[in-house]
Amino acid sequence: MPITPKVLAFAGSTRTDSYNKRLVKIAAAGARAAGAEVTLIDLRDFPLPLFDGDLEAREGLPPNGRKLKDLFLAHHGLLIAAPEYNSSITAVLKNTIDWVSRPVPGEAPLACFNGKVAGLMSASPGALGGLRGLVHVRAILGNIKVLVLPDQIAVAKANEAFNSDGSLKDPNQQAAVEGLGGELARVIARLRA
Numbered sequence: 001m002p003i004t005p006k007v008l009a010f011a012g013s014t015r016t017d018s019y020n021k022r023l024v025k026i027a028a029a030g031a032r033a034a035g036a037e038v039t040l041i042d043l044r045d046f047p048l049p050l051f052d053g054d055l056e057a058r059e060g061l062p063p064n065g066r067k068l069k070d071l072f073l074a075h076h077g078l079l080i081a082a083p084e085y086n087s088s089i090t091a092v093l094k095n096t097i098d099w100v101s102r103p104v105p106g107e108a109p110l111a112c113f114n115g116k117v118a119g120l121m122s123a124s125p126g127a128l129g130g131l132r133g134l135v136h137v138r139a140i141l142g143n144i145k146v147l148v149l150p151d152q153i154a155v156a157k158a159n160e161a162f163n164s165d166g167s168l169k170d171p172n173q174q175a176a177v178e179g180l181g182g183e184l185a186r187v188i189a190r191l192r193a
């Protein structure tokens with residue numbers, strides 16, 4: 001019986017006008033078109049304190065950490081649009097990964113990540129489109145047992161790249177981002193068949 005791939009999609013930015021939020025929406029549409037069920041979330045709706053081992057020991061996982069963990073557990077794959085800050089991952093994305101990676105009693109290690117598949121993209125007003133940050137995001141996810149798709153997309157000059165309806169001006173780039181979402185859906189379906 002073929003399964004319906006379930007994909008959790010989000011950007012590593014909380015900014016209202018985030019280019020990465022626009023980008024991940026396009027990939028999410030591509031995944032849906034390929035048959036996936038996609039949950040698109042905004043990390044702004046899940047504010048978390050900076051990870052602090054003393055806070056965790058005292059209070060356990062914050063309620064938004066629990067909500068995010070439940071979302072990760074309920075999906076087979078991740079679509080992440082990760083902005084680049086100082087050549088690397090944003091604090092909000094790393095902090096989310098750190099909290100979600102923490103085991104709770106009775107849970108297998110890295111339960112939220114082990115065996116998941118991820119598609120990565122980035123957008124930046126800069127000439128490299130956030131490509132350097134993706135190197136770090138890829139390494140982090142790989143080290144916590146996520147299978148990261150080889151293809152990724154970095155949208156340069158993001159301040160000029162989008163139409164007002166949220167699509168990309170370059171039709172080839174639009175198709176490539178949709179294609180990344182579609183590829184994620186297809187790989188999950190094949191791995192789970």
Ligand SMILES: Cc1cc2nc3c(=O)[nH]c(=O)nc-3n(C[C@H](O)[C@H](O)[C@H](O)COP(=O)(O)O)c2cc1C
Nearest residue numbers: 013015018019020083084085086087124125126130
């Ligand atoms: C602290 C900080 C560091 C940044 N460092 C980089 C960088 O190294 N490379 C880059 O291309 N853009 C960098 N930028 C610019 C971001 O790409 C830009 O703010 C982008 O709009 C962030 O993504 P968003 O639109 O999804 O929020 C930086 C921005 C901030 C706030």
